[in-house]
Structure formats: structure tokens, C-alpha cells
Amino acid sequence: MKCVKKVTDNLYWVGANDRTTERFESVYPIPEGVSYNAYVLIDGDKTVLFDTVDFAFCRPFLENVAAVLDGRKLDYIVVNHMEPDHAASFEFTANAYPEATIVCNAKIQTMMGQYFNTDFTERFHTVKEGDTLALNDHTLTFVMAPLVHWPEVMMTYDITSKTLFSADAFGTFGTLNGKLFNDEFDFDRDLIDHARRYYCNIVGKYGKQVQNVLKKAASIDIQRICPLHGPIWRSDLGYFIEKHDLWSSYKEEKKGIVIIYTSMYGGTQNMAEIFAAGLNDRGVTEITMYDAAKTHPSYLIADIFKYSHFAIACPTYTGEIHPLIETLLMEMKHLSVQNKTAAVMENGSWAPASGKKIRAMLDEMKNINVIDPTVTIKSTMKDAQTADMDALLDAMAASLK
Numbered sequence: 001m002k003c004v005k006k007v008t009d010n011l012y013w014v015g016a017n018d019r020t021t022e023r024f025e026s027v028y029p030i031p032e033g034v035s036y037n038a039y040v041l042i043d044g045d046k047t048v049l050f051d052t053v054d055f056a057f058c059r060p061f062l063e064n065v066a067a068v069l070d071g072r073k074l075d076y077i078v079v080n081h082m083e084p085d086h087a088a089s090f091e092f093t094a095n096a097y098p099e100a101t102i103v104c105n106a107k108i109q110t111m112m113g114q115y116f117n118t119d120f121t122e123r124f125h126t127v128k129e130g131d132t133l134a135l136n137d138h139t140l141t142f143v144m145a146p147l148v149h150w151p152e153v154m155m156t157y158d159i160t161s162k163t164l165f166s167a168d169a170f171g172t173f174g175t176l177n178g179k180l181f182n183d184e185f186d187f188d189r190d191l192i193d194h195a196r197r198y199y200c201n202i203v204g205k206y207g208k209q210v211q212n213v214l215k216k217a218a219s220i221d222i223q224r225i226c227p228l229h230g231p232i233w234r235s236d237l238g239y240f241i242e243k244h245d246l247w248s249s250y251k252e253e254k255k256g257i258v259i260i261y262t263s264m265y266g267g268t269q270n271m272a273e274i275f276a277a278g279l280n281d282r283g284v285t286e287i288t289m290y291d292a293a294k295t296h297p298s299y300l301i302a303d304i305f306k307y308s309h310f311a312i313a314c315p316t317y318t319g320e321i322h323p324l325i326e327t328l329l330m331e332m333k334h335l336s337v338q339n340k341t342a343a344v345m346e347n348g349s350w351a352p353a354s355g356k357k358i359r360a361m362l363d364e365m366k367n368i369n370v371i372d373p374t375v376t377i378k379s380t381m382k383d384a385q386t387a388d389m390d391a392l393l394d395a396m397a398a399s400l401k
């Protein structure tokens with residue numbers, strides 16, 4: 001049974017909402033779910049399908065496509081991205097519509113050979129940057145967007161309706177829940193955290209490539225953005241484009257600090273609590289705190305991107321950084337975290353070493369300014385560490401003003 005939504009008079013959403021998958025890409029928890037968006041354009045006697053969906057939703061998706069086509073043939077399938085959350089249903093779809101021409105770039109064609117057993121070579125219409133495809137009233141043009149999020153990614157711009165089919169860009173975690181458009185949500189209240197966590201963890205590494213796409217986007221008149229995840233943007237596009245500009249240029253959204261700790265027996269947590277309270281005593285209120293043992297790193301990464309400052313309080317574990325913090329630091333490096341001010345606090349009951357090792361890992365990232373001193377405790381905070389803590393707090397509070 002179809003579940004189709006009308007985007008415009010002749011453009012339809014035919015995607016799916018996933019509330020079952022526990023971890024997106026087997027990494028990121030998605031308690032809020034995720035949508036896989038696909039679209040069908042009916043332009044007179046020409047029909048176009050833009051992307052498909054995760055294979056778990058192949059059957060309802062095909063029913064949606066058939067319902068919109070309503071007996072018409074399918075002329076084109078545009079494939080913008082080969083990641084299987086969008087392309088896994090492609091093979092079944094293309095085989096269900098053998099007359100459809102497959103519109104994609106050469107890199108996508110190579111990946112099709114990797115993923116599928118059907119040879120689609122005879123059906124390809126290969127496109128590159130700036131190529132156009134005339135339908136009836138509508139003309140499509142193609143914008144290559146390598147590494148946003150995979151190297152083969154492209155976007156399709158409908159010149160006539162000024163609609164950008166943006167692939168993963170401008171996507172967000174979260175299901176649509178019967179709605180479709182950004183202005184049907186309180187996005188800044190309910191979805192921006194999901195969008196930030198999606199962006200920073202999925203494409204955070206590729207800021208330069210996102211900046212390239214934003215520059216291209218600035219040169220075209222976009223009235224509507226149809227991403228592969230999350231709501232369609234039909235209003236206030238500047239709000240979301242500006243967020244992506246900040247994230248991809250590694251600038252903070254907000255002056256403030258995220259404090260992240262792990263604590264085996266409470267001593268390190270107590271140090272982090274004293275640090276947070278001391279900042280507040282010095283007039284800082286934009287403070288958020290996480291226990292890394294309770295919170296998936298993707299949430300921590302999102303807040304590190306969001307705020308100007310972060311602090312890490314960490315025990316020494318087998319002479320090394322506690323593994324949860326070490327994992328976070330590796331993720332930060334992989335995702336190109338940069339342009340931050342940081343504080344480091346360490347604990348070690350006989351040989352504190354985590355602080356030095358954390359600083360070494362932060363040194364491998366770009367433009368992370370670590371404020372002195374590192375506060376070192378042995379098991380629990382004592383009066384002897386008050387001077388170091390006060391010095392760190394004074395410097396951090398001054399930096400946050």
C-alpha cells in the first residue's frame with residue numbers, strides 16, 4: 001500500500017522512515033530513526049526517479065513508485081549516491097523498470113559493478129559537471145559533489161523548479177512522522193541537534209569539499225532542497241545553509257564549553273564537577289557535561305563541533321588514556337576537529353600519564369589551543385591541587401568571556 005507525499009504538483013516523495021535500525025552504518029545510535037528519501041518527478045510524458053532506499057524498505061518503496069507512475073513507464077533513474085542506505089534497492093528497481101535509462105556519473109557506474117550482479121552498462125547515460133538533461137518543461141543539470149559524503153556523490157538541480165536534489169548534504173537524522181517540510185517541524189528546537197550529529201559524524205571530515213559545494217550552491221537560485229535524509233527545505237534555507245557553512249569551516253556555533261570525563265570510581269568525575277562549578281563561579285553559564293561511559297561518542301563529537309571550548313578529564317588506564325577517551329580523541333582526529341580551545345585534567349593513582357598523552361593527541365589536530373596547566377590528581381582531588389585548578393579555571397573563564 002502506497003505512502004506517498006506530494007512535494008509539488010508534479011514531484012512526489014516516495015521514500016521510507018526507519019525506526020528499526022539501531023545503529024546507522026553500524027556506528028551511530030539513531031533512537032530518533034532516519035528517513036531515506038527518494039523522489040519521482042512527472043513532467044508530462046517524462047518520468048524520473050531520484051535515488052532509491054535502504055533494502056529493508058524496497059517493497060513499500062517499489063509500491064510507492066508504482067503508485068505515482070500510475071501505469072506510466074519510468075524514463076530515467078537518477079542515482080546521486082551509491083551508499084546502500086539509498087542505492088541498495090536500485091538493482092531491484094532498475095530491473096523492475098527495464099526501459100528506464102540510468103543517469104549517473106562514471107564513478108557511480110564503477111560502484112554499481114561492485115554492489116550488483118546485473119550489468120547495467122547498456123542503460124547508462126553518463127553525466128559530468130554541468131551536463132543537462134532536458135525533459136519536457138523541466139531541465140536537469142548535474143553538480144558533482146565528491147566526498148559529500150562518498151567520492152562518487154553528485155547532486156541534481158532541476159533548473160525549472162529550482163529544486164536541488166542534494167544527496168546526503170542538508171540531511172538529518174530523525175524520521176518524518178507524516179510530515180515532509182522543514183517548516184512543519186520546530187527544527188531549531190527538535191531537529192538541529194540530530195542534524196548536527198548527522199553532519200559532524202558523517203561528513204565532518206570533509207569540510208573543504210562541503211565548502212566547495214556551498215560555493216557552487218551560492219551561484220544558483222535554489223528554492224527547494226530535497227535531501228536524502230530528513231525534511232525537504234522549502235523556506236528559511238539560509239538558516240540551514242549557514243549552519244553547514246559554520247560546521248564545514250570548523251567555526252563554533254556557540255561560545256561555550258563541553259566537559260567530557262570518564263571516571264572509574266568517582267575521583268575524576270569529582271574533578272570535572274569542581275571544574276564546571278568553578279567556571280560557573282567565574283560567570284560562565286554555557287556549560288554542558290557528559291560521562292563518556294554513558295554517551296556515544298557521536299553526541300560528544302557533535303557538541304565539540306558546536307562549542308568553542310572543550311575540556312577532558314580522564315583517568316590513566318594501564319599507563320594509557322582511558323580507552324573511551326582515547327576512542328573519542330581518535331574520532332576527533334579522523335573528523336578533522338580543529339580551531340578549539342581546550343583544557344586537560346588527568347588522574348592516576350600511582351603514575352598519572354593520561355594528560356600528557358591526551359595533549360600529544362590534541363597536538364596532532366589542527367589549531368587546538370590547550371590552556372595550561374594540566375591539572376593532575378592522584379586518586380582524588382586534594383587541597384594541594386587547588387592552585388593548579390584555580391589557574392586553569394581563571395585562564396579558561398577568561399578565554400570564554
Ligand code: FEO
Binds near residue numbers: 083085086149150229
Ligand atoms: Fe545517506 Fe552517504 O548515505
